[in-house]
Amino acid sequence: MLLGLQNVTFEFGARVIVSDATWHIQPGDRIGLIGYNGTGKSTLLKVLVGQYSPSAGTVEKGRETTIGYLHQDLLSFDTNESITGVALGAFERVQQLEKDIERLGKELEANPESEEILLKYTDALHEMDVLDGYNVHYKAEEVLHGLGFSNEDLEKPYKQFSGGWRMRVLLAKMILQAPDVLLLDEPTNHLDLPSIEWLEKYLLNYKGSVVIVSHDKFFLNRMVNKIVELYQRQLHIYTGNYDYYEREKDIRIDMQQRAYENQQDYIRQQERFIERFKAKASKAAQAQSVQKRLDKLDVVEDVQLERPDIRINFQMDKTPGRVLVSLKHINKRFGDNVILENATGEIDRGDKIALIGANGKGKSTLLRIVAEAETFEGERVWGHNVDESFYAQHQLEALNLNNTILDEMKECGSQKTEMELRSLLGGFLFGGDDVEKKIKVLSGGEKARVALAKTIVSKANFLMLDEPTNHLDMHSVELLAGALNKYPGSYILVSHDRFFISKTANKIWEIVDHKIKEFKGTYQEWVEWNERMAKIDADKKSEGGKPKTESVKKEEAKPAAPMQEKAVSNAPVNRELQRELQKQQKRLMALETEISKASDERARLEKALGAPENYSDKKKFALVENDYRKAHDTLQSLNKEYESLFEKVMELETQAAG
Structure with a gap:
């Protein structure tokens, strides 16, 4: 065992986070730590690393076990050092050896006869070789590239980068340190799709053990071989990925329900026997014996799923025209970085668009252009009767920390009464006195729910959503996807959550060569189309530019339906x-x-x-x-x-x- 909990109880004030929990992290474990918002997953990681001490029980750690812990609080770190320099901080011993070798080399030049210096110099070179120290720069650059940094970025100062990019640098450093146990708290919140896919591949071959707190189903399904669920103050362990956990949990609930019902039948029978015969002298002793058996019975609890069902009900007041937004000849650049060049796009009534691609390509910038929250060159025209609402990542920071939740909702200008706002907030799990909580004491998930509630109160017919699933647990992500599917209006969203995109989008937008490239179809169809095109390209290259087989020619000739205009029907036109x-x-x-x-x-x-x-x-x-x-x-x-x-x-x- 590398790390674990033995009969641990941890209380946060008057609230019990976990009770009498035992969990051992073994070599080779890739664990998804899951649970509803507010159950205490991040707190449990802090107990594991010793930031919090348990009320009872022990945290067990191997004497030689090393731990890497990626979490939000790391963002307070700042430095003028380049991001490569920060990442190379993972190799402290190698950096020290580099200095020693340089110093000893100079000393040896000055005193070539010294056997002592020669021995130290040789030992340092040997240790450098053993640690593969000559490849650390290559390793650091490889990991930073994988996480989305360009060659130009590598020598830029760490402090020039925003929070999400800083977190990537610290993740790179942690990966390069190669600890025995890597604890990652919501790592995919800061990564784009290509970086998430790279991280998946990297961690699948990682020699240490990994514990991940994540709400990304796709990521967990590909990554983990165990699920640990924090539920009702207990840890429930499942050996398999997220899909396995969902199936197994249903089976366990079903078995518990049957066991409960069978035991209740047994208890009722025994109680009837006691009631009937306790007054009869000949049966009184037997009735007493039955009563003692019942008193000692290990009672099976009734299955009552405790899950926070947020009630999301998007409404709209009026129907817009056919075209909601037209973008014509849009140009946008930041200095030398060209984002859009003569780009054109149109959002029509009924469009449910996912704007996807690597970070730095301009997804959020394009969304802000659509929302009129960004300057640009070109023409952007609202359609008729469009009522829009914009949910942006920065809205969480834009919440007034000194406001109560209720005050924050009152300032939306929705004209709703206090009772109506309280009812709406109840649907977002803020009941009773919770609405009087200050924004500054809320968790990331709670702030996200407040920002979502502010978006919903608008009754808009066009939504612009920038990373709406960040900080939401998986169940809430499913509920949000379901609500968007029922929503009669239109929307465009930016998300790196592949499950969420696959459940919500009927069109895909990408920024390719500074243009808006539209794919008419679902995310799954887009993935399949890209794979098909990649195969055709690979076959062409393997044959010197010619398709490999006749079947490939046919495949190439066949139009990829979602990317083309609809085929002309042979049916007679009315x-x-x-x-x-x-x-x-x-x-x-x-x-x-x-x-x-x-x-x-x-x-x-x-x-x-x-x-x-x-x-x-x-x-x-x-x-x-x-x-x-x-x-x-x-x-x-x-x-x-x-x-x-x-x-x-x-x-x-x-x-x-x-």
Whole structure:
């Protein structure tokens, strides 16, 4: 055993995190530590490394066992040293030997006859060779490249990088130290998809043991051979990956439920026997014996799943036009770093877009451009009737730490009453007095739930979501994915959680060569398409530019459906239906323009009603009020016509598609 807990109980104030827990980490273990938000997973890691002492029991650690622990608090570290220098800090002994060899070499030049210096110099060279010290720079660069750093980044000062990139440098250093046990607290929160995939491959061949706190199902399924679940203050150990854990947990719950029901039947039978015969002299002794057996019975608990079900119910007030956002000739750069160049894209009603790719390619920048939260060159046009809401990573930092949760919600401008806000917050697991908690005392998961609640209260028909699953546990991620699937509006999201993307997106956007590349299909279809294209490219290269076989030629010739325009159907085209559809679509676009003008006119007259020169003059006020009523009625009439026409166009589109 490398590290473990023996009958450990740990209490955080009055709250019990874990009770009488035993857990041994063995060589070769790759463990996923899971549990709902707030159960104490990060706290348990701190108990393992000795930052917290258990109330009872012991933390056991092998005498020679080394531990690496990656966690959020490391971000307070700062230095002017280059990121390569920080990563090379993993090789303290090698760095010392480099200095010793240089010093001893100079001493030997000055005193070539000294056997003592020669012996020390030879010993230092031998130890350097044993430690593979001449390859440490190569190893450090290899790991930093794998985690997404470019050649230009390697000599840049550590302090120039943002929090997520700093965490990668510290992860690189920890990997290079190669401790016996590596404890990683939410490492994928700071990584893009290519880096997560690289880390998976690296850790699968890692000689030490690994414990990972993560909500990324894909990552856990590929990485771990054990799951340890912190649930109801107990540790439940499963030998397998996350999928195995889900199946096995269902079986265990089913078995416990049956055992409970069987025992309850047995108890009822015995109690009936006691009740019936305890007054009879001939059976009293037997009844007493049965009672003693019942008193000693090890009671099986009823299965009551304690899980925090956040209630996410996205709503929208009004239906937008066909096009929500148009991006035309967009240019964006940061100094010499070109993000977008003459890029074009369009988000239509019903689009559920996942914006994916490596960090540094500009995903969050593009999302901010869509949200009008970033400067750029080019044209970005909102469609008709679009009510947008933007959930950004920085919103967690933007929360007012001195506000209570309730005050933070009141400042959203939602016009909801306190009772309505309390009810909404109850759905996000903030019940009763919890709403009076200050933001500054909340955990990362709790802050994420507050920020999500602020997004939902808006009743927007278009959502922009930047890493919405960060800090949420897996169950909450599933609930959020389910809510987005039911959401009648449209959205674009940035996420590195492959499970979440696979459950939510019907289109994929990538930034390729500074352009927006659109794939019409799900994440799984996108993965399969890329694999197919990679195979075709590999076959071409292996044959000097020619496809390998006839079957590959056919595969290449066959259009990849999601990336192409829809194939023209051979079915006869209903010309009359097409003409009617085009006519109604034109009318719908014209109506959008009329509604926009009518809305502006009503807003102008509403402002005029409040002008002193009008409300102080009865005649003027009556005229303006009359005009306002007419404008209001016109707008209502246009909106009613728009809704009716919108439904008709949808019906015609369905008929035309069929």
